[in-house]
Amino acid sequence: MNDVFANLPVTVFEAMSQLARDNNAINLGQGFPDAPGPEDIRRAAADAVMNGYNQYPSMMGIPELRQAIATHYAHWHHLALDPMTEVMVTSGGTEALTSSILAVVEPGDEVVVFQPVYDSYLPIIRQAGGIPRLVRLEPPHWRLTEEALRKVFNRKTRAVLFNNPLNPAAVVYPREDLELLARFCQEFDTIAICDEVWEHVIYDGREHIPLLTIPGMRDRTIKVGSAGKIFGLTGWKIGFVCAAPPLLRVAAKVHQFLTFTTAPNLQVAVAYGLGKSDDYFLDMRKELARSRDRLTKGLTSLGFPVLPSQGTYFLTVDLSPLGLNETDEAFCRRIVTEHKVAAIPVSAFYEEDPVTTVVRFCFSKNDATIDAALERLAHAIHR
Numbered sequence: 001m002n003d004v005f006a007n008l009p010v011t012v013f014e015a016m017s018q019l020a021r022d023n024n025a026i027n028l029g030q031g032f033p034d035a036p037g038p039e040d041i042r043r044a045a046a047d048a049v050m051n052g053y054n055q056y057p058s059m060m061g062i063p064e065l066r067q068a069i070a071t072h073y074a075h076w077h078h079l080a081l082d083p084m085t086e087v088m089v090t091s092g093g094t095e096a097l098t099s100s101i102l103a104v105v106e107p108g109d110e111v112v113v114f115q116p117v118y119d120s121y122l123p124i125i126r127q128a129g130g131i132p133r134l135v136r137l138e139p140p141h142w143r144l145t146e147e148a149l150r151k152v153f154n155r156k157t158r159a160v161l162f163n164n165p166l167n168p169a170a171v172v173y174p175r176e177d178l179e180l181l182a183r184f185c186q187e188f189d190t191i192a193i194c195d196e197v198w199e200h201v202i203y204d205g206r207e208h209i210p211l212l213t214i215p216g217m218r219d220r221t222i223k224v225g226s227a228g229k230i231f232g233l234t235g236w237k238i239g240f241v242c243a244a245p246p247l248l249r250v251a252a253k254v255h256q257f258l259t260f261t262t263a264p265n266l267q268v269a270v271a272y273g274l275g276k277s278d279d280y281f282l283d284m285r286k287e288l289a290r291s292r293d294r295l296t297k298g299l300t301s302l303g304f305p306v307l308p309s310q311g312t313y314f315l316t317v318d319l320s321p322l323g324l325n326e327t328d329e330a331f332c333r334r335i336v337t338e339h340k341v342a343a344i345p346v347s348a349f350y351e352e353d354p355v356t357t358v359v360r361f362c363f364s365k366n367d368a369t370i371d372a373a374l375e376r377l378a379h380a381i382h383r
């Protein structure tokens with residue numbers, strides 16, 4: 001059997017969701033909203049199923065969606081993308097990332113990866129024969145530093161994988177960090193694969209800056225997006241890859257044998273959704289920020305040290321000042337079995353030298369769900 005995959009554990013998201021089901025717990029682990037998603041977008045999908053085309057769409061995605069993606073990024077980021085040669089639709093962000101990694105990385109190539117790292121990156125890099133070079137980011141700021149990048153970048157650095165906004169740390173990286181990373185990519189002729197699936201899920205007037213828009217990065221950046229996160233429809237699995245033609249062409253060759261195409265009716269609906277007015281996106285952010293604040297306030301009043309959440313569906317809690325004498329993992333196991341609330345231990349996002357004191361909670365939930373979880377957690381600290 002293939003060593004890369006044979007001994008992998010089941011992903012922490014699946015494992016915690018199973019524990020939540022087994023314990024009849026409120027699931028604040030895996031990131032998905034309680035809300036059913038925008039009604040008009042779901043209706044557009046239903047219409048397309050009933051009246052539209054349900055056979056194989058074109059491999060690169062339906063033209064309307066590729067055009068909608070290009071128009072969307074032109075509007076939000078002043079990015080000029082050619083929909084025919086620089087945009088591809090995939091079956092979700094994970095497939096977009098896998099296609100990109102397999103397109104770029106060859107045996108012996110080094111790939112810089114930041115911890116906390118999303119669980120799919122390392123196995124795919126290894127399957128490609130790449131050698132991960134890990135950078136350890138730390139709470140409470142999780143920022144990139146020149147010193148840390150200097151230690152891992154070298155002549156063999158073929159690619160860097162960068163997740164911004166960062167899950168699970170809930171950081172939206174400022175221009176300064178992007179420019180720092182861009183300088184290293186240019187110095188070492190490195191391709192950046194940017195997982196920007198949380199690009200619209202940002203708060204407090206923050207701006208998401210795609211690395212692709214930083215000077216010098218246009219031809220060496222692959223930008224990955226996801227309708228699941230943009231519209232809170234995580235099961236739809238519609239992802240996008242945007243990159244200069246020489247990069248996209250190879251990613252498309254991988255995509256054609258991973259999934260080949262993606263449900264055409266859902267593509268129609270996403271094309272419609274991407275054209276929604278700015279107000280839709282700004283209201284979505286406001287509504288999520290309200291849920292973030294509700295959970296933050298509740299956890300804080302229970303004595304949990306909450307770290308600020310700038311984006312994503314998540315906030316994190318740093319257990320270290322509490323003197324609980326248990327790891328994040330033990331804490332999560334205890335609260336799911338004894339208090340019936342599931343969360344995610346952030347140490348699961350580290351392959352070596354883990355941060356073991358931080359726990360991630362998902363707040364993209366109804367008020368009632370958040371309040372019920374808070375009630376259950378009332379005695380989680382004082383044992």
Ligand code: GLN
Pocket residue numbers: 011013014029030031032167
């Ligand atoms: N992106 C989701 C999260 O971080 C999980 C997706 C999955 O379950 N693989 O919670």
